[in-house]
Amino acid sequence: MTSQDNNAQDGEHEHIPFFQRMLDNPFLLLFIGVVMPTVFYILWGVMEIATIPIATY
Secondary structure, eight states: OOHHHHHHHHHHTOOOOHHHHHHTOHHHHHHHHHHHHHHHHHHHHHHHHHTSOOOOO
């Protein structure tokens, strides 16, 4: 075997980091891109409604 064959075999068993696997998935990125702003806007709206003073007569 040559050194190039050894390097190719070593690359096949290389561990792929979690964040690289996550960022390589376009559907997961789309899901995160839709869900995160939605959750933040909902929380922001709830906080705004909670801070409205109660009307007194």
